[in-house]
Amino acid sequence: MxxxxxxxxxxxxxxxxxxxxxxxxxxxxxxxxxxxxxxxxxxxxxxxxxxxxxxxxxxxxxxxxxxxxxxxxxxxxxxxxxxxxxxxxxxxxxxxxxxxxxxxxxxxxxxxxxxxxxxxxxxxxxxxxxxxxxxxxRPEELERARKVAEGVFWARDLVNEPPNVLTPEALAEAALSLRALGLTVEVLDEEAIRALGMGAFLAVAQGSQNPPRFIHLRYAPEGARERLDLVGKGLTFDSGGYSLKPTESMATMKGDMAGGAAVLGALKGAALLGLPLEIRGYIAACENMVSGRAYRLGDVLKTFAGKTVEVMNTDAEGRLTLADALAYAERQGAKRILELSTLTGSAVVALGEEVAALFATEETWQKRVEEAARKAGEKVWPLPLEKAYREKLKSPVADMRNVGDRYGGAITAALFLAEFVTVPLVHLDIAGPAFAKKAHALGPEGGTGFGVRTVLEVAQGLTEVA
The missing domain is CATH 3.40.220.10 (Leucine Aminopeptidase, subunit E, domain 1)
Structure with missing residues (x-):
């Protein structure tokens, strides 16, 4: 220490x-x-x-x-x-x-x-x-570094917890601890999730005996004039479902909730720093498992937004949970959304294990997040939301499929997410840098807390223009 x-x-x-x-x-x-x-x-x-x-x-x-x-x-x-x-x-x-x-x-x-x-x-x-x-x-510089590091450490701890410990319920309990810092935290159980009509999220969760939880957090200091909405992927373990992952790919899937962990870590950091803006966080927490109740290829799911999705790969589950979480965030009045997820292996193939892929539906919001990442020392690289690739998601029986073909997988995943919001969206695919397979300059093997520092820089920047 x-x-x-x-x-x-x-x-x-x-x-x-x-x-x-x-x-x-x-x-x-x-x-x-x-x-x-x-x-x-x-x-x-x-x-x-x-x-x-x-x-x-x-x-x-x-x-x-x-x-x-x-x-x-x-x-x-x-x-x-x-x-x-x-x-x-x-x-x-x-x-x-x-x-x-x-x-x-x-x-x-x-x-x-x-x-x-x-x-x-x-x-x-x-x-x-x-x-x-x-x-x-200056003492204030060291104090700020300490508070930001606390947020990163918490995100790392959550990712590093074994999946038999950090279940969806345990992740929700962790989120509830932020009430001690003045946050409002609402946790929805399976019945409440079903009542909302989050059919895509529930389909992913239904194969596990550990029930899902939807987590909605609000940091709202007095006098806040700006608002930032965060969505994080919360798969506390991903087997791939019936599209089962091989052992070497499944071994690190306790970290498939790294996006959700980054949201929690950033909210903790914001509260410790006393940032003068409202921040909301949304995490659809569940496990993607194989059982007699698990969702199947060919299933058609109805999302919270009302769109229907044909399942063509059960290992493309994160985008299904995020579709419902993103639509819910917009329903809650989000003006702009920053979403973080360990979404695709394609992003890792394209950019390696140290750089996150950045997709944006609006240029100003994209530039703000890019600049924040640069200040934070976290590497991101913009990839295009190529509209022509939307054709890959067409389905003969539903509004869309959950995957396209093997080419441009990170792009089609981002295009899928963009279908569920109308406000400016930045999607960070952090599948590469969220989990280190060996020790590195800023930490040991395991969860890196990637995204926490970028989010806090984004939030700081919004307070300066408010």
Whole structure:
């Protein structure tokens, strides 16, 4: 665990067990140069003797009569540098360290995110606490980073929970905990969902013995003049249904609710930050399982919006739950919607595992989300809503099919979602970056909390134009 503290002390002035000295392309940063002069050139001599070039993430630990020093190579991405540094410091025995702040906010965010662990199901010893003092950082920057990180951590925790623990009911219980932060949370059970006419959502849920839950959250601080509506996919486990997934694809499907987790994490972050706008969240939570009650290929479903859908693939279930959730959000008065979902493997094929696909029905809303993602350090890339591909979704027996052919699958999925709303919609297909298959600069293997930081930047931007 890392705690962050702002200090006016420079590297030359601070009195702590360890000082972290940044190196960029073989050169010390300004505070490092002043410290090195104070040490009569000790740092530069040590670098030369060790052949230390200060490549990104490269480190060199030094000890002298003047103290301990960790030389650390800077990456162009300051968040990634912070994450790597946090992971390095966790392996050392120092209880405190002093770091030159540089770009204080993204560095602080990286330090916190990089130190994240999910080990509640492992035997472990005493948890180490490391106090990091950031030279010349403003306390409000560190406090904001801490609150944003809390939202990301919660989203990661939810994704990392095993599916026998995080059922739809358990996800709803987690959402209810946000009442402690002043949110209004309504959870609809299966009977209430049926009464609303959410036939697509219920069809996906009906194969599981764990009942579905529809979660509606509202963060509404006094005086809010803008509103943001969020929809997140909430499949707490996806077997693929009768279109059964292979083992290697099913192994990470506890994370198929990462979009819903991002919505919850963003709402928690917004409440902690006290953002002055209304935010609503909608999550259709269920499992997609195989049983005698499960929905089938060829079934025709009636959605909340009144449109009918012919099922051609039961593993294209997320778009069915989202269709009802999106239409419900618009019925609740949404002016614009940002939707996040681990929706298609096609998005991963197109953009890899680190970039989310962005689809938008309106250019202004698209640009706002793109800019927010850039500020947040989360990678997104726009793909076209090619209207000609709508032909792939035509059905001879219903208003549409739930899938097209194998080509352009991420696009046809986005086109399907766009059929259920008339207000501006941005759909983020986060199937690639939502779950890391190996450790990375900003965290370990598992849930990444992707989307939380982007949503909070979107929300912040809306407050600035309100």
């Amino acid at each position: 890392i705690t962050l503290h702002a200090t006016e002390a420079t590297l030359a002035e601070g009195k702590v067990p360890l000082k972290v000295v940044w190196v960029r392309k073989g050169e010390l940063t300004p505070q490092g140069q002043v410290l090195d002069a104070h040490l009569d050139g000790f740092l530069r001599r040590a670098m030369a003797e060790a052949g230390f070039k200060g490549e990104a993430g490269e480190s060199l630990l030094l000890a002298s009569s003047e103290g301990n020093f960790l030389l650390f190579g800077l990456d162009e991405d300051i968040r990634a540098t912070g994450g790597r540094l946090a992971q390095m410091l966790s392996k050392l025995a120092f209880p405190e360290a002093l770091v030159e702040a540089l770009e204080a906010y993204p560095l602080a965010e990286g330090l916190l995110l990089g130190a994240y662990r999910f080990d509640r199901y492992k035997e472990k010893g005493e948890d180490k606490v490391l106090a990091l003092h950031l030279s010349r950082a």
